[in-house]
Amino acid sequence: MSMIVRRLSRAATAGLVAAAALTAAAHSAEAADTLGSAAAGQGRYFGTAVAASHLGEADYAATLDREFSSVTPENEMKWDATEPSRGTFTFTSADRIVDHAQSQGMDVRGHTLVWHSQLPSWVSPLGASDLRTAMNDHIKGLMGHYKGEIHSWDVVNEAFQDGGSGARRSSPFQDKLGDGFIEEAFRTARAADPAAKLCYNDYNTDGVNAKSNAVYAMVKDFKSRGVPIDCVGFQSHFNSNSPVPSDYRQNLQRFADLGVDVQITELDIEGSGSAQAADYTKVVQACLAVDRCTGMTVWGVTDKYSWRSSGTPLLFDGNYDEKPAYDAVLTALGGSGDPGDPGDPGDGTASCTATYTRTADWNSGYNGQVTITAGGEPISSWTATVTLPAQQSVSALWNGTPSLSGNVMTVRPSWNGALAAGESTGFGFTVAKNGSDAAPTVGTCTAS
Ligand code: XIL
Secondary structure: OHHHHHHHHHHOOHHHHHHHHOOOOOOOOOOOOOHHHHHHHOOOEEEEEEOHHHOOOHHHHHHHHHHOOEEEEOOOOOHHHHOOEOOEOOOHHHHHHHHHHHHOOOEEEEEEEEOOOOOOOOOOOOOHHHHHHHHHHHHHHHHHHOOOOOOEEEEEEOOEOOOOOOOEOOOHHHHHHOOHHHHHHHHHHHHHOOOOEEEEEEOOOOOOOHHHHHHHHHHHHHHHHOOOOOEEEEOOEEEOOEOOOOOHHHHHHHHHOOOOEEEEEEEEEOOOHHHHHHHHHHHHHHHHOOOOEEEEEEOOOEHHHOOOHHHOOOOEOOOOOEOHHHHHHHHHOOOOOOOOOOOOOOOOOOOEEEEEEEEEEEOOEEEEEEEEEEOOOOEOOEEEEEEOOOOOEEEEEEOOEEEEEOOEEEEEOOOOOOEOOOOEEEEEEEEEOOOOOOOOEEOOOEEO
16 A cells, blocks of 8 residues: 555655645545534635654544644754755655655645744855855755645745834845845745745734735735745734734735735644633634635644643643634534534435546546535535556546555545535546556445
């Protein structure tokens, strides 16, 4: 199995992940009773920051795998982790996270390419022209390694000064290259992986204020001049000094109106109980109210490993028990902890059918399409199996999230889990025949 997953992931690159990447993955068959599946029902992803060092902890991995549809490496893709000395890239820890995510059908956010913090010491002393080369080489090296595998990249992180001025923050990049470094980073990033959404990411920009106004002006300028930018990330680290702003939705919306997606990228809210839960509800509702808010990421799985663990800012406590904040988020996403309730999308009468057609054929391969049609009830998610003749292998898959066991491919939705009664969607795939022209077998469709 791992060999095939490998082939479907890094080795096969382009088709599969690029297609699945832009979307929310519902990797759980029990729709709407996990964060990822409930968010997928709203056309969003729900992600978390992940540390490679915790993946070996069974409860950590189980909670991650069950609940989330996107992961962001918390530190493993930063410059100090990936290019500790010039030109020498190390991807071991980041690869662990990406491999884990892909094995679970989760999408990956890339964080981050150009940032003043967590920079290796060799970067700051470089002169301007050398620094420019180093920055571009870093972007190309990192994005090239994960080409086609990252749904969104934080290209530049935290380039604006905190506080009232709206000025750029002093950093080696700003000080030596001037304002233009941001634009240059985005142009280099676009060329390095055209399939990835390119984001500018920052904090204390969640409401309308001088800092967010300055970012807004930059994005507006980029859009008017054709500088490639696709999204703005709002870190959303909240506590009593920095509460959820009352104009959060309005701020997200004004950015979206510039023609970019918005994403909540590092959400955590210090506190506990119903007050914390109510704040989380506000954030989820703000995102859902903005069409171009494509997903949310919380900055960690469990309070015990949070970078602000004393503030207990996350959705699971140190024992991986769901906190009131978890229930609030699930409810705000339209999910339900009890899929058996009458009227729930997953009330037991959900059903679907899967039909297969070959849509293209050539000497060494073919394209297949499976159409999924909901039965007489709306459904939140579906699962279909495709069994391939022994010699054949899948090299790409789009509009679905596959997992492989031998020659049986189980496919769940990426963005397309929720269907009205009688509505259809589908996924497509490319197969290498390897000498066999036989048709695959499509198993029974199951819905929830
Ligand atoms: C934090 C990590 O969570 C910590 O483990 C690390 O020690 C410091 O960085 N803004 C960002 C994130 O963009 O990369 C930061 O992550 C939190 C603030």
